[in-house]
Amino acid sequence: MNMLADIQDTIVALATAPGVGAIGVVRLSGPQAVTIADAVFKGKDLRKQPSHSLHFGHIILGEEMIDEVVVSLYRNPKSYTGEDTVEISGHGSPFILGKIIEACVAHGARLAQPGEFTQRAFLHGKLDLTQAEAVADLIAANSRAAQQTALNQLRGGFSGDLKLLREELINFAALVELELDFSDEDVEFADRTQLKNLVQRTYKKVSQLIDSFQLGNVIKNGISVAIIGKPNAGKSTLLNALLNEERAIVSDIAGTTRDTIEETLNINGVLFRLIDTAGIREHSTDQIENMGIERSKQNAQRANLILHLIDMTDEAPDQFPWLKAFSEKTIEVYTKFDKWQQQKEAAGIAVEADFSQHPIAAKTGFGIDELKAVIFEKAIGDAVSTENTIVTNARHHVALQKIAESLEAVEAGMQQGLSGDLLTIDIRRALHYLGEITGQVEVDRDILGTIFGKFCIGK
The missing domain is CATH 1.20.120.430 (tRNA modification GTPase MnmE domain 2)
Structure with a gap:
């Protein structure tokens, strides 16, 4: 992209997302923006109209009427780019919007390059470079x-x-x-x-x-959260509970999840990327399952956070010594609390949930909101502020x-x-x-x- 050449050109582009919609906006910017818009516009003489005004009329190409439109007029320097800028709001047909752009090009406009409107705003001192980059963000x-x-x-x-x-x-x-x-x-x-x-x-x-x-x-790219544990520890059930939908297959058969499943979750305005990994067991004879297990370990190592799921009803809890290296980013989550509680009560032992230990019953939703709060606090805390x-x-x-x-x-x-x-x-x-x-x-x-x-x- 030639950044500083052709700054005197008048550029044109579709300013709204491509595809069919109720309306679409074609944007012109440059020294001839008003003149070119007036040449394709049948209505008031745009060259005589003040800045920040709206005008109803028709777009024409030769003798052909293209569309009924509303034209917005912004004269320099009081525009986004600091140049004369015209926005033509028409019906959201890709064909119609393409014809409007074609009409503008026929009268001297050039098709804009990616980011060229914001580039001109920067070059004309309307934005500094950090602000221009913030537009894209x-x-x-x-x-x-x-x-x-x-x-x-x-x-x-x-x-x-x-x-x-x-x-x-x-x-x-x-x-x-x-x-x-x-x-x-x-x-x-x-x-x-x-x-x-x-x-x-x-x-x-x-x-x-x-x-x-x-x-x-x-914050910009999302916080990756790897969900790991033994087969049938409740990883897929937890993923579904966090998302509030049946995204992952849940089965009592060990090794059902062979590959990683990734979904996004918004907690308090922050994006989390949840990765449901294959269950980890050290001695599987299934080659495909072993490949999934190895990928689970890699995802856990790369993740910003790890949810280590421990089945409370399992008499032989998992031992993952390699997890000790990631203790600072690991949250231990105790699953199937409801079943464990029933087992204890059947044995005559009354128990209550201690949320500091992060117990959950994903199928019923028990403890899920508390777990979301823990995930957010572990990842972000009070660091996100519009003032910082x-x-x-x-x-x-x-x-x-x-x-x-x-x-x-x-x-x-x-x-x-x-x-x-x-x-x-x-x-x-x-x-x-x-x-x-x-x-x-x-x-x-x-x-x-x-x-x-x-x-x-x-x-």
């Missing part, structure tokens, strides 16, 4: 936590944090560089104690942002790590008593990566192409 959000995180970034939460860090470093960099003009007089304009405190404060904030990436990544900046973008994460390295070098340089010109090199390096995140410094065209190339056409 918001479109792809499949949970409330992902939506809130992207929305916070789109509103400038992350940009605001970086802006404050950058301004402080710029001020001190300027003072340090000023010293170079008076190097013969041995003058220090930048108080080294204050600079050290600033570097430590900045490093602490950057470290917090770096640490938030692990959480941000799972959570890094979800791998590009940002890499840049933040480079900023942290630069700040460590500055602090080490001060401890060694390095001169201001040497300190400035690392301060400027930190500033460069701060600016690269938001696009305040020139960003490589290939990076821009990768960022905007992930967008859908029309956005």
